[in-house]
Amino acid sequence: MGTEPTTPARAHTPVVTTAGALVWRRRDGELQVQLVHRPRYDDWSWPKGKVETGESLPGTAVREVAEETGRQIVLGRPLPGLQYLTPDGSVKRVHYWAARRARKKHDAESLRARVPVAPVDRTEVDRTVWLPVAEAARRLTRSSDRGPLEALVDAEERGASRTRALVIARHGRAVPRTAWHGAERDRPLTPVGHGQAAALVPVLAAFGVQHVISSRWERCATTIDPYVRAAGMRPGYSEYLTEAQHERSPSRVAATVRYLMEEADESSAICTHRPVLPTVLDVLRRHASDAVADGLPTADPYLEPGEALVAHVSDTPGGPRVVAVETVSPPVW
Template identity: 35%
Template sequence: MTPQLAAGVGLWRRGDAGLEVLLVERTKHRDVSLPKGKLDPGESLPQCAVRELEEETGYRVTLQAPLGTSEYLLPTGQDKVVYYWQSELRDGDPDHVFEANDEILALHWVPLEDAASRCTYDHDAVLVRRLAERIAAGEADTFAIVAMRHAKAADPYAWEGDDASRTLTARGERQAREVAPSIAAFGVERILVSTAVRCRETVAPLARLLGVAPRTSRALAQDTYLDRGDRLLRHVAKAVHHRRSTVLCSHLPVIPAIVDAVAAATDSPDSPALHRGSMLHTADFTVLHVGGPDVRVLAVETHGAPI
């Protein structure tokens, strides 16, 4: 039996009384847990996490580093897997009004040191303790550098123009639309893109969704990136210096160079996770979460267009 997938958020804030974690009390079960919800058809896990948090609590946030997963058996015998991300509520409305409903009875902002013991289930308590450890280590506030491969493009062997003029196929256009909300969930503020038409078409739905004008760069172009490695590194170093979540959309051969540039700009050691994050299918993207006292890559995750 296929597992039921869900997503949620470990949301925390710096309140008047200190650090607090948000827990929800469900109306039907009267249990207390981290906010989460089931994946809708055609939805990605990051998109689900943001949507479910807003629907359950009224808070809309930017996802930061992945917090972990919980797995358990449903009464039906089906496995359930819940993916969580951490997020700091920075601009929460102090007069935020929540109304109890059929799903959520109450919201509880609980002191960080008490939150694990308030959770009904051990798997939530484990995640809350992990969040507390990251906050104590200064690793809970992260930003994202996203390496993205363009969506499915026209066959290069059948294309009559030059390679850079190749456009997206109908499938590629669909991929570009479907993947945009997933990337937006990580709070992207800047879009850098190869000069190739297929890359510019790939980021167009994301640009419209975010209201951000993409900036083209030949440092991301397949035919010129090898001569512009210094420029690519400067792009990434600038994003790291300003802590600006940035997506860089390019071609398969360029993706490892983007990942290497993020590792170099953050003095992050080579790792299998970075290598895996360099191997992308069309419309896939890898999120490199940067943060911590030494500003390095703390987590790597890869996603694609929802199935």
């Protein structure tokens, strides 16, 4: 997920996984990014921190940036990550995303789904600064931190830095068909499935999801329910996204996905079933370059129960394009 190793890890070497973001903005037509200063190391770097038990990588990135800068963010496209040896001999893996500051009114739904963050600890980060990219590159203490910045600048030059997310979620683990004697549409989630549904909340919040469409069947509706409740939003339910209706008319599923790509101006999520995924992925593939399309799953089951595929969509003169994809597996503890 955006990580490009720069230092090989040896067998049995302790690995520390961290996540963070390059928060960017435009001021007077100029691209600026936010750096933080850590007094413990006396260095300038990107806000980041360790993954906590039960966290997804996107959830960690959002939490750490908020803890170090005092502001909530919305994640955008993934950026190249880093891997390097620390002085104590462990390997640190860092995952990065482009990000923008959350706008309280516009991003109200996703912000309501987040856990409040404590004030900035000035012993951890004592200064933050917005700098033009050229000055930021000079200010960064670690030269390898310039890699994700270069990727962000490249995306900006191609008009692909500002994106919205289209999240495709497969419902959580459900009671097996062979063990369920009711109607197929009513087959419920297992306890693990409920845990996966809860773990999906910070993932959808991290990408600023403000619009949700789900299959009407129980296992999908229940998977998306914790997020819509936490965010205080009204979900949309569609028979077209059910297994039965998809079998009758895949074109209606494709039309739903195209609508969210072409007409929606905010980040959205779809929750559906494994047999429906090939049609959804085909629409994404048609809107992506060959290089990005190669990152889409091609083999059954496409996504595991509870997994989510995040397609990052950029509006271009030729229409919406999928400029990056990533798969997130929310941990369940």
